[in-house]
Amino acid sequence: MIDRHLQRLRAHDEISPAEELVIRALIADRRRCRAGTTVVEAGVPVSHSTLLLDGMLARYKDLDEGQRQITQVHVPGDFPDLHGFVLKKLDQAITCLTDCEIAIVPHERLLAMTQQHPHLTRVYWFHTALDAAIHREWEVSLGRRSAQQRAAHLFCELHARLDLIGLVEDSSFALPITQADLSECLGLTSVHVNRMLRQLRSMDLVSFQSGTVTIMDLPRLKSLAEFDPKYLYLERLPRR
Amino acid sequence: MIDRHLQRLRAHDEISPAEELVIRALIADRRRCRAGTTVVEAGVPVSHSTLLLDGMLARYKDLDEGQRQITQVHVPGDFPDLHGFVLKKLDQAITCLTDCEIAIVPHERLLAMTQQHPHLTRVYWFHTALDAAIHREWEVSLGRRSAQQRAAHLFCELHARLDLIGLVEDSSFALPITQADLSECLGLTSVHVNRMLRQLRSMDLVSFQSGTVTIMDLPRLKSLAEFDPKYLYLERLPRR
DNA sequence: CGCCGTATTGAGCACTTTCAAATTGCGTGG
């Protein structure tokens, strides 16, 4: 299952066979977590990072009065808390949106990597910078896009990200989360998300039902959302 | 003026005198830019990054119909597009909010640094990860906080960040930007920002007038905003 | 003194939330 991670990295840069071996050796352990499990807590010193092999994770922050904002969702192959290696603890928590399979990467191995493999270091640095680019696009959604556009934009983004690792089939992909989860991504109430979803469905753009997203009209959906995938940096550019 | 940058780095990690020399040698050139100037355009390949020596910058994305979302503001000592080193081009533009003094850091020098100085590489990696942490907090503001809380939170954040480099005096600091600029940070209209500012002023919490922010009651302001500075990672932790 | 960008204010409107209730879907146990 680590192949998806390699697939992801190779979408952006060249990874030599020797480097692939280094990457495979980063993993110390594998675990399975049920949906709803907390993978990493906020504010606690961390000594390893988590590679998502299968399933979907969410990073979120809680506010008073039970409000919650999900700041990012993760798809298989992502390295959701790689930034924990340099930050030493997370400013947010990570939870399983679905049942997940994760790999544990001790920071001491990452440290050794940074000492011996400058190119791989830059590859992973790139990975965290890409993560930040997605945060920025979410800021735009949360700050400026309408509820309908936000939902449409998220579906476009997930479509693009999941397509990269072959998890889109016939314009549809699994997204086994609740409308409440979705509302926490979009900065809306679940009630309103429900109404937006109905609108998008009735416009024959996209449907999200029983854990599956089906995109009926990708061009019109992208246009509605003003989706421009440049921020996902999908072209392959050697990091030198 | 690069001292502010060193001050910033040393707030988070130890920088040896030898490393300081390496950092100083990163700079190839210095420039002054007037308020309103575009420092970096979106989507254009970049071969250098920009260190902010003095003034304030904003990173933003434009949408259709002239809407704009500022995704981050930068204070002296920041390295606003350091991530351009690994991403090779920016997904957003950078503009001067005020008159600025910037330093040019060619990517070839950063590349040499990553080959020879693993610790400094991690220090700068940390710097970009911290940048992402601020993005996340902005996502929370934009997604879940009320207009009043958003404004209050931004003032708390800037207070904390400017205090770090000695730019806060008597609970007030210069913020020579317009209410329209502010509204583009907060995901609001300038009209509404104006009303929120009046409210905050009449509550004796904070005033923002003629380019100066004066915080009258920091504890209550923090409490209103639910401001928790942990995401700024202000403790000093050696990155090994 | 007059101009222009910025700040301020008002009124009406639209989108989103809140609160509450009804419905659906699904796994468990009888």
Add this chain to the structure above:
DNA sequence: CCACGCAATTTGAAAGTGCTCAATACGGCG
């Protein structure tokens, strides 16, 4: 196979929050 229970979804109505449009005031500068 059906009844039950719980979670998720759906719907309605009313209330807010923030937006739009438009007009007015302010302040620095030529």
